[in-house]
Structure formats: structure tokens, C-alpha cells
Amino acid sequence: MVISVSIESENRDIENSMKETARALLKEKKVDVIIGYSKGTVPLSSAPILIRNVDEVERLVWNNLCYINLAKYLVPRIPQLIDPEKGDLNVGIITKGCVGRALIHLRTENQINLENVIMIGIPCNGIINRKKIEKEIGENEILELFTSGNEIIVKGKDFEKKFSFEDYVNELCKVCKIKAPPKIKELQGSYVGECQEVSSIDDNFEDLTEFESKPTVEKWNYIKDTLQTCTRCYACREACPMCYCKLCFVDQNKPIWFQKTTEISDIISFHLVRAMHLAGRCVACGACSSVCPVGIDLNLINRKLEKIVKERFDFTSGIDASKMPPMMEYSMDDAEEFMLEED
Amino acid sequence: MHNPYIPKLTSIKDVVSENKVNDIKTLELEFQNDDDYKKFDYIPGQFAEISLIGKGECPIGIASSPTEEGTIKFTIKKMGTVTTGFHACEIGDIVGVRGPFGNGWPIEDMKGKDIVVIGGGFAFSTLRSLVVYLLDEKIRKDYKKITIIYGNRDSGEVLYQDVLEEWKKRDDIEVVLTIDREEKGWKGKVGFVAPIVKEVGPSSDNAVVVVCGPPIMIKTTIQVLEDLNFNDHQILNSLEMRMKCGIGKCGRCNIGNKYVCIDGPVFSLAELKNLPNEY
């Protein structure tokens, strides 16, 4: 039954069904506003968009560059989604797998009320790693990027390059098993469009073995090299659907735990503590890496977090609303092989 | 040219706790270097960036008057990291001071006029500076009638009790104190500042009114003043804003194209109405 279809035609199907659902929802007045993606004005980007009436639905797109996690706009709700008189508007949200996971996880953390949110599920087919392509092209300007068949075509003034989609998709998307929003029984009525039944995920985390087997010094050097360009603009934090704290730990000044300078030790401590805070919460959307203006790849760290919680606590964020996240729970039987013991 | 971010060092000469709750203290600072003191040439209403080395810096209005020679005073409420640090200070500790910054009260323009000073809560510090200045022997004759209306939540919150007592004894100044709710042994008035202003009813003829206090007090008082025929140019106001540098470089205290730290903090109501409502 498996028919091999190309990315290009998949995109078209996703986009069409998404538009149809969106139109129907708006027409039936089931939602007041739809959050989705529109075509970016710069070749390697997409712009989130708020759609309020049926004619605007045409502007919705799906093109493998929709890297922003839209759950960000719901936690906390941006003012445009709140009516001064009616209160919270009914929101339709274009939901790829990781947006769905984010919403479900945020619900477990009591951060969001999904009653007036309708998830327009789409079977995401992967997000292009735009940083990797940019690096590959180097000092040339990309003027156009589109998918044709199973290839990514990048065009500039006097060059045209083809990349295979499989290789240039985000590292997280390569191993992603939750393409459409996971279905949970607590939210039966909130789904429109595609969604997927997920009970548990099998993942062997093979992609991490190479890095993990490196000696400590090499790991340190790699991390140091990767992070040293960080400008501390906090785009990673602001794009992360899980970073909803009103006051981030780096901004606290009573007491000041970690400084905000761009010295390497401060940068590393920021990313280390942020990783700590995302343990068991990261939904593997890769938005942090996609938005980083200086091209830092945080996906490796995010993968590691997923691995730790999966192996230690058998937990995957955002697929099961009945399970508490590991850092909100405790158990007598946790493994403690890392504790110091007498010989 | 010199590095404008380097504070001049002063040592704490005296610490006075100003209220019953003990969260407002007045620090009296003495410059370590006489030269620095001479260069610290200020008028009432200006502020300075005072810093506790290792904790940080914050902008505080100068509470002393240039006529009180030798030291400068700052009244500090315990709020954030730096101010809490100041509250832990003892006599002899070292405090950095940069300044004076800002425009201050327009004392030149106020000459020959009646002056009404309306204050609420602990926003009275730069008003203390102004009144002490106006009451100085050499200066008093330049100004006409001075009226002070000072409101507080309760009697324990009244700042600068010693100077207030002195002022009450003088006959060239009218001091009206008020608290929000009735209290045993309280001799002043009872009620919010705005109705008391109405009751006192200062004349708007050739007068300037200086208002400092919490936003809600300012709002209600300005209505009363407008009823008393004060125009927008006669009403002066001192703004607060988050600041870091005090010299218009760090960027955060702008209201429209004006910086509160260099174009303010004193604005007349007329000026404020011209600025975007973003403060």
C-alpha cells in the first residue's frame, strides 16, 4: 500500500487540506482566528500569520521552512488573541507534531487551557535545516529555495544547487516519530485534520553515539567552539514554547546566579542551565536552533535531554497527558548508579 | 574628556531611619575628595546615580539642598538589590556617586512667584531639597508665599519629621500634613491629598505648583488644580523611569525622543501632554 510520494507533492497535499480545514472552521465560526504560517519575504524563512477571515486563508502555506513553534503564541497568549470584552478568543492553530506535543505538555504543566483551542493537525514532513544550507552556499546570496520532487533547489544570481531533502532536513526531524499531533483522549474534541495515535516511542538514539563516545576534552572543545559565537540575544529562549517563565533565571538579580556577559563560561552556564530546565520538557521542535541568528546548533543537546528522560524515566514529553513529567515527580525505584559508593 | 561611568567615592556619615516600618532610610554622604564635592554642583530636583560597588547602581533624587553644605543626602526605600544593599550599610561604608544629573526644579523661573509644594509618600525627597533651598535666608526673599501639602498613609510614614517641625514653627511658610485614615494623637488633617488641596485652595495667581507622588495621587490632584485655575505650565512634575547610565546613553528612559535622565526628570504638565503616553 505504501506509495512513494515526493516531498513536493506531499507539501501540496498538506497545504491544500490545511487551507480547506481552515476555511471551513472560519466559515462555521468555530474559531475567531487561525495561527499559521505564511510565505516569508526572505528565501529561507516563513512568517507566522494570524488569519481572521476566509479570504486571507489563501496566504497560508506549508513549505518545510515553517520552523517556528506556534504554541509560543498561546503561552502566554499574545494580546491579539484576547478580546478586551469577550476574553480569550477561539483559536485554530496549524499543528505539526511538535506543536501538538508542546500544547499537550503545556497542558500537563497547567499553562494552557485547550478548551478554546482547535488543533488543525497536519502530518509534518520535516523542516529544512536552513543553517546547514546557508553554510553550504557560503558567501553567495540565496534568492530562492523550493522543493522539487525529493530535492531542495537553491537558486541564486548565478548558481543553482540541488540538495537531497533527506540529508538537509533538521537533525531532529530525521529521527522524529511524531509527525502529526499526538491524539490524547482528554482532548477528543479539539482535533481537526490529521492526528496520530502514539503510545510510546521506540528510539535507539543512534545519532548520539558518536558524540557520546568522544573523550571529555573533545566534547568540551566542541561545545565551547559551538557556543562561543552566542550573542546572548535569547532568540532561542524566546522561540522556545517551553520557556514561558516571566523572569528567566539569567535575568534574576536577587541573587545574581549567572552573569549575562559573552564570556565563554557565562555562555556555557546559560546553555547548561537552560538545558537543565528543559529536561523532560523539550518537545524536539528545533525552533531554538532554527532561529539562532549566528547559527548555533542546540539540537544535539536537545536530543541528549530526550535520551536521558527516555532511558531513565521512560518519558517522552507531550504524548501522554496522564503521565507527569519526570521532574515533577519522584520514585523510590529510580536508578542511582551515579551515586558515590564505598568500594 | 573623562570616563563618565566612574563614580566619585563618598563615605557614609550618617544613616537615619525615616519611618516606623524601617524600609526608608536617609544616607548622609561625605565626599572623600573635596574637589569632587566642589564639582558636584546641583540644584534641587536633580538626581544622582549612587552605587554600591559589587551590587550595582541606581538613580536616586538628591534629598539635601545645595544650601546645606558639606554633605549630600539620599532617601532610599528598600526595594531591589541595590537599595536593599544600601539598607545594610553602616556609617563609614563607601558609596560611589555620579552626578548630578537631570534638569532639576526650574528655580530661576520660579522666582517672584507663590510656590505650592504637594507631595505624597516617600516621593517627598526632592521636595525636601526644594523647600530647604527656598527657606534659606539669602534665597527666601526671592520667592513669595510657600505652601506645603504633604500626605501619607499613616503617621509612621511621614518623612523628615525634624525639618517638618522646624518649618511648622516658621511663619513664612504654611505646612499642611495629612494622613489617609484617622489616628489617635494626630494633629494634622485627615484625608487624601486631592481633597485637602481643594480645602486649602491655593491661589493660581502668579503661582507654581510642584507635584510629586504616586500616579493615582498625581492624577486626582491635577484635576483639583485645574479646577483651581492652574494652567498646564504652572504644574510641575518629576518623573521616574528605569535608568542605568544617567547620561542618555543606555537608552531605556526615553519617552518619545526625550530622555528622562537628561531632559527630565522635571517636566511641566504642558510638556508631558506633548509627550507620548509611555511612562
Place this chain on the structure above:
Amino acid sequence: MKSEIGKLYIELNEEFNFYAPIKVKGNLEFKKILNPDDIVLDYYNSKVPPKEILFPKTDILFEYKTDGKNVTEIIERTDLDEKNIIFGIRPCDAHSFVILETFFAFGDVEDEIFLKKRANSLIIGIGCNTPRSTCFCTSIEGHPFMKDDMDIFLVDLGEKYLVEGISEKGKELMSRLKWLSDADRKDIKKARELYEQAEHSIETKLDLKDINKILDPHFEHPIWAEISDICIGCGTCSFLCPTCTCFDVIDEMDQYHNKGRRFRIWDTCQFCLYTLHTSGHNPRDSCIERCRNRILHKFCYYPENYNMLGCVGCGRCIQLCPVNNDLRVIIEKLNSIKTKKEEKVSA
């Protein structure tokens, strides 16, 4: 000749800190270089602007020593007198230095830390043969070959560079470099051609002429909500803007060694904490006000205060905004306020 950059570096390296564009992990950055072979000159533009050289992300204001509780000594910076050469920057970034200089010298108190460094820096810029599709320097009275803001100006002619001394400082330095050969007429003609070619390749034209007059009366316009609705409030646009200057001042103390320092780090009006009062009141409480402040600061307050736009048209914020909140679209929308109004009048 192109290979002679190495010669230039060797000659000037002892006297100057030599900053030039190099590739670090695939990103172009302006760094103090150790090897002239690393220099990349046929680049589009760096992500982090060269303002980083004069206004670093973390800039020490002063250091101090303590006796455990109180400060005993304040140590001023001594490295400000070092001479720098900033090599190979584009005209837009060179223009940003002029804007920064005006800003830091404005008011009664000048910012010595920036201005001293600026005065000790010599700019050797290079004409921009390949403007990007997002560049719009011609709309702000700039040009990909504008040389007014530099000390020495280079034009990349293919195999060699055309070198021109602009300022006194630059001419003096050139007189020391005797090995520079004279340009012939062909070279100058070629430079002229490149000049025109670059000008034509800039397609983005923004109408910024009277933008401050349009913006000034529309502080409360509903368009600001529209502009900011997808902004996620990160600092990308302003951290990577060559003219953004906001900073935060922070103290740090090493209790173990009784020393400390006060420094400034980049800050941005896009952060909630930027204007938050201790009392909890925040004058710019939502993205709407913060986005508005950024646009107004560049296109309204700058013209009012310094008589120049606070933008150089480098297009970094357009290229790098995570949610693609395109400045070109914003400007168009703002300009439409005017046209709508005119329509109303004519109707």
C-alpha cells in the same frame, strides 16, 4: 595586487590592532586577525556587525579592588589608547560608525569609552560589489560605494584593488605605503562601472524621506498592533543592528579575590525587563510598545534629535528575524498611513 594585503598587514600590525573579516565556523566575523591569509573580502556581509569592535558585547567600564567590603581602588581602563585598523568593512557599516559617534557624543556628557576607541580607529573600507536583495542603503542616502565615512577606500577590481585616501588620517597612512602603485585610467573606469552596477543591483527602494513626519502624530495608531503581532520579543533585530546602542550596566564581584568590575552588555528595547520599574510598573509592557519603540527610535527620534536616520540599510534585521517580521513591509505599512489619510482628504 590582492596578495599585497599580507604586506599591508605585516607593515601595520605592529602599530595597530588589525581587525578584518574572517570566517569562523562558516560565519563571517570581524576579528583581530593573526594571519592575513584568513581575510575574506568577497563576502556579502557579516551577521554580527562590526560595531562589535568599538562597542563590544561585553565592555568593561572600570575595575576595582575591595577590602572585602568596601572599595579601595578604582582602576580605569588603559587599553583605550591602542590604535586600531578596521579593515574591509562595507560602506553601510562605516556609516553606522558615524551614527554611533553622533549618538555617543550627544548631550552634556560624552561617552569616553566609545569615542576614544573611535578616534583611535582607522577605517579601511571596501566598496560593496554585491549588494544583497535585502539591502536598501540607497534609500537612506547611502550608496554601496559611499566613501565619505571611511579613511581609506578600496574597490575590488578583480585581480587588484583601487585604493583611495579619503580623510587626512587615511592620506597620511597612504603616504607611508610607498609600494602602492598608481592606478591607471582603465582601473578608474572599471571602478566607475562597478559603482553603477552596484547601484542598479539594489532593488529595494523604501520611501523614508518624511517618515518621521508621518510617524510623529501616529503614536497611538492601530497599525502598531498589526506590525508587532507575530514578534516573539527576542533581541535579534537590535543585537545585530549596526546602529543599536542600548546597554545594561552590571556589577560583578569576585569575593574570593577581593576584586570586581563594572561592565556594560548589549541590551535591547525588545526585552520586557528593559524598562521594568522596581515597583512592577512597566511603561512598555507588551510587544506592541516595544516594537513601536524600536521603529520610532530609528525613524522618528533619530531624525528629531540628531537630524539623521538611525538606520544604514544593511538589511540584517530583515535577513535574520526569526519570524520574518520584515522591516521593508513595516515601512510600507507605515507609509500607507499617509496615503490613506490623503485619500480621505481628497475624498
Place this chain on the structure above:
Amino acid sequence: MVTELKQEETLKDIWEPKILAFLCNWCSYAGADLAGVSRIQYPPTIRVVRVPCSGRVSPYFIIKGLLDGWDGIIVSGCHPGDCHYLTGNLVARRRFAILKELLEFFGIEPGRVNFMWASAAEGERFANLIKKATEIVKKLGPNKKFESKW
């Protein structure tokens, strides 16, 4: 040159790590006390911070400690099930598990940060574990990872 080298070598030999130890008030701190009054010898490398419970020890403390240049960190609490607050150490254990793995992943020697359980009656065990931790840290040498910080 030769003498210098020798000096360096001897310096390394006599170098003792400085270890920051967070001990829980109810078990480990009392355990350390017991080790003291029982005159059990253990290396004088630890500087003790008494905390109400090992659950109080936030990862901030540990990372900040490393940033500040401590050569090693020890967190010690009651054995699982014995916590004075019933579950404080269980919560802490999860946190430590993740922190330890993350530190290793970031290339910070995991041996610098050690977690242990020691009850009030286990003076001997406390001393032994401190000995062991000191050896581990000593082998790693001084903490220079964050030295770049002025």
C-alpha cells in the same frame, strides 16, 4: 630548568583540591560530626555548607560552584526513604541524575560533581566516601575550565 620542573612536580603532589560539600542537616551533617567525634581521619579538602535537605540543593549551586573555581562539589543527603521531609532526596536524585549526565555531555569531567548518601550513624562511610571523592577530584587536577573568566 631542572629545578623548576621538580618544583612543579612536587607542587602537583602536594596540591590538595578544594571541594564544596553540601550536607543535609539531618543525616550527612550529623554523619560528618560523628566522623569527627569518632576521630576517623579523612582528607581536609571539603568546605561544608549545611543545607536543610539535599532537595534544597539546586543545580544552580553546583554550576555556580564550578564557575567560581571549586575543584569539586559533593552533595550528600539521607538514604532514600530516610529523608526528614519524606521525599526531598528522591526529588534531588532525579535532578542530580540529569545534571550529572548533562555535565558529562558538555565535557565537564563528571567526577567533579559527586552525590552520596550518608546517614547520621555512618561516620565511617562518610569519611570513606570523602576520601574516595577527594581521590577522584585529585586525579582530575585543578578546575581550569572556567578560568577564562577574568
